[in-house]
Structure formats: C-alpha cells, structure tokens
Amino acid sequence: MDVDVSVRFKQSEINGLFQEVEELKRKRAHLKGELDKVTEQINKKTNQIIHYIQKNGNVLAYKNNVPYILSVKQKISKKFDKSQLANDVGKSTSELNLIGVAELVEERKISSQQLKQYEHEETNLVLKARKAKKSDIDLLGARAL
Structure with a gap:
C-alpha cells in the first residue's frame, strides 16, 4: 500500500506544479499585454518630444x-x-x-x-x-x- 500512497503523492505534486505553470503562463500573457501598452505610450510620448524639438530646437x-x-x-x-x-x-x-x-x-x-x-x-x-x-x-x- 505504501507504493500507492507515494505514487498518488507524486501525481498530486505534479498536478500542483502543472497548475503553477498554467498560472505563470496566464501572468506572462497579461504582462505582455501591459508591456505592449507601455511601449505604445513610450512611442507616443517620444514622438511628441521629437515633434517639439523639430519645431523649437x-x-x-x-x-x-x-x-x-x-x-x-x-x-x-x-x-x-x-x-x-x-x-x-x-x-x-x-x-x-x-x-x-x-x-x-x-x-x-x-x-x-x-x-x-x-x-x-x-x-x-x-x-x-x-x-x-x-x-x-x-x-x-x-x-x-
């Protein structure tokens, strides 16, 4: 019976690791979306600076x-x-x-x-x-x- 318990424990441990990996993937996808927004804001503000410098030096x-x-x-x-x-x-x-x-x-x-x-x-x-x-x-x- 000890073999069954350790196998089930390993399966449970693997299941927990799999759940953590899936959660990390969701976080990564969310962060990528945030990164895209930040990059877009950086580009927009940089273009405003460039436009100002072109006009005013x-x-x-x-x-x-x-x-x-x-x-x-x-x-x-x-x-x-x-x-x-x-x-x-x-x-x-x-x-x-x-x-x-x-x-x-x-x-x-x-x-x-x-x-x-x-x-x-x-x-x-x-x-x-x-x-x-x-x-x-x-x-x-x-x-x-």
Missing part, C-alpha cells in the same frame, strides 16, 4: 538630477523586402533566410544584382540624449530668455 531635460540635451537625429537603415522576393521566386518567406537566398543565387534563379532591387533605405527620426555641458546649459538658457 534642442531641449534641456533632467534625468536623476543630471542635465541632458535632447536632440533629434535621422537614422537611415537598409531594409530587405523578403516578402516581395518570396512572391517573385515562388517561395515562402521562411525559406528565404541567409542560406535560402544564397541557394537561389547559386542555382542562378536570381543574381546578386537583382537582389539589390529588393533593398531600400528607410529614414526614421530618433531622439538622442547626451549629458549637457555647462556651455550647452548657458546657450539654451540664453535662448530661453
């Missing part, structure tokens, strides 16, 4: 009582349109990883020159923050007057 802001100069920079990044290439060669996008694209070139289904057609540049405005120097603070202070 650099801004002095503080983080933990340390002055920073906020400015806007253009970031240019190269993008590769994998979905368009997949449509043109009749393959799925998941097949077109680095090795898949190399195989297409090797099989002469597409040339390296033709691959350049699927590249494009994307320009984004990004917020830059750097620690302010005394001269920066003086300059922005004079501009505010």
Whole structure:
C-alpha cells in the first residue's frame, strides 16, 4: 500500500506544479499585454518630444538630477523586402533566410544584382540624449530668455 500512497503523492505534486505553470503562463500573457501598452505610450510620448524639438530646437531635460540635451537625429537603415522576393521566386518567406537566398543565387534563379532591387533605405527620426555641458546649459538658457 505504501507504493500507492507515494505514487498518488507524486501525481498530486505534479498536478500542483502543472497548475503553477498554467498560472505563470496566464501572468506572462497579461504582462505582455501591459508591456505592449507601455511601449505604445513610450512611442507616443517620444514622438511628441521629437515633434517639439523639430519645431523649437534642442531641449534641456533632467534625468536623476543630471542635465541632458535632447536632440533629434535621422537614422537611415537598409531594409530587405523578403516578402516581395518570396512572391517573385515562388517561395515562402521562411525559406528565404541567409542560406535560402544564397541557394537561389547559386542555382542562378536570381543574381546578386537583382537582389539589390529588393533593398531600400528607410529614414526614421530618433531622439538622442547626451549629458549637457555647462556651455550647452548657458546657450539654451540664453535662448530661453
């Protein structure tokens, strides 16, 4: 009879662990939803700052009582349109990883020159923050007057 008790105890213990895992999965899904909301708020407020700086120039802001100069920079990044290439060669996008694209070139289904057609540049405005120097603070202070 001891064997039955220990087996049932193990099953009960496993059931408890399974319930904990399921609860943790529910918490993770909830936190992911919250994280998405926070990310959306961050992006919205960052865009407001960028818009203000574009109109009015650099801004002095503080983080933990340390002055920073906020400015806007253009970031240019190269993008590769994998979905368009997949449509043109009749393959799925998941097949077109680095090795898949190399195989297409090797099989002469597409040339390296033709691959350049699927590249494009994307320009984004990004917020830059750097620690302010005394001269920066003086300059922005004079501009505010």
